[in-house]
Amino acid sequence: MTSPVVVGVDGGASGKDALLLGRWAADTLDEPLIVAVVHPAPSAIGSGRVDAEWVADRHRAAEAVLEGARTVLKDLPGEVEYRSVASSSAAHGLHDLAEEVQAEAIVVGSGRTAPKQRLFAGSTAERLLAGSHCPIAVAPSEMPASPGGKGRIGVAYVDTPDGRAALDEAAKLARRTGAKLRLYTVVADRESTLPWLVGDDAEHAFLDTARETYEESLTRAAAAVDGVEVDWQLLEGKVSAALAELDEVDVLVCGSRGYGPARRVLLGGVSTRLVRGARVPVVVVPRSG
Structure with a gap:
């Protein structure tokens, strides 16, 4: 049974760092790579039409983030699965996905530079630290295209x-x-x-x-x-x-x-x-x- 490396991206500048680290980690560990973006799920309580329109807009934004991830990884070897996950928070969605696929690790960026349109507020990396069942890998700013090599x-x-x-x-x-x-x-x-x-x-x-x-x-x-x-x-x-x-x-x-x-x-x-x-x-x- 495989244990994929899950990379969480949100459209911010640190997403590229996370993608490069995730690609390297998956290759190093010889595990599959899953790139995921988490977008808000419909609210249980709220105005139906307004809520549906807002959720649809956030879903389109999430798909745009995944398209950006494909661009970053297109010239790097290795297969990648891309997923859009609906959840109440980015950390919760990544936790659930990691449990579902029995992930080896979750990889995220440091979050020091947030995207202009955030799908969720707050630091995903710090929230993940509070309750993950698998290791959390945090990429530093300006990751090299070919990480590793120091042995x-x-x-x-x-x-x-x-x-x-x-x-x-x-x-x-x-x-x-x-x-x-x-x-x-x-x-x-x-x-x-x-x-x-x-x-x-x-x-x-x-x-x-x-x-x-x-x-x-x-x-x-x-x-x-x-x-x-x-x-x-x-x-x-x-x-x-x-x-x-x-x-x-x-x-x-x-x-x-x-x-x-x-x-x-x-x-x-x-x-x-x-x-x-x-x-x-x-x-x-x-x-x-």
């Missing part, structure tokens, strides 16, 4: 359930593609801490302990991955900014929740900030538990 999968790792889920997903992807795996953890640099609040010596001792703890955690995690060449790197700075600057991996896999027991070292909300500013595609693994 390395990155994973933002902390020894928590979500961090371990991200590592498992990244390891599966590395095994399927033959890529190497690199684990990243971020600790605050000394300039980002608060010695004026707790004292310079106490803060430095805390950071040294945190660094040792995370180095041990990374070493154990790397040793536990089978069938993949693994290394790790400890970064310094603000977690989302440090991870967003990475450019030596094909994709960066992360969990969907906040990171770590030490909140000043690895703050929550990382995945949301990361998908807005990362230089490489980000794959967010579904929430565990």
Whole structure:
């Protein structure tokens, strides 16, 4: 049974980035590609004629978006299925389609540049992060026409359930593609801490302990991955900014929740900030538990 890669587009500039990432992901994973646009479904309550005319207009807009997607992908190899989905929201429609086809992943753009006529308001990428049952891949702005080629999968790792889920997903992807795996953890640099609040010596001792703890955690995690060449790197700075600057991996896999027991070292909300500013595609693994 196949597990297609589903790409959600809405006519915005980031749709091209999502299409290029989706095409690459489907080819890399040897899975089918489905390009989908979600348009509003008829309202259960409302003026019948007005509602029908509005829905028909939105359906025509959705078909125009699909035609634009065909133009982007026309010169790229591989078969593509195009679908128009009626739903109450873009995220809901993509969720339903992904469950129907048992998708390998949903791919969307970062949404930093919205189309002039939006089919739905709000960020589809961020809403998808709230409840998807499959990984969400978010394409950065200005994706190259031929993504990949670095042969390395990155994973933002902390020894928590979500961090371990991200590592498992990244390891599966590395095994399927033959890529190497690199684990990243971020600790605050000394300039980002608060010695004026707790004292310079106490803060430095805390950071040294945190660094040792995370180095041990990374070493154990790397040793536990089978069938993949693994290394790790400890970064310094603000977690989302440090991870967003990475450019030596094909994709960066992360969990969907906040990171770590030490909140000043690895703050929550990382995945949301990361998908807005990362230089490489980000794959967010579904929430565990």
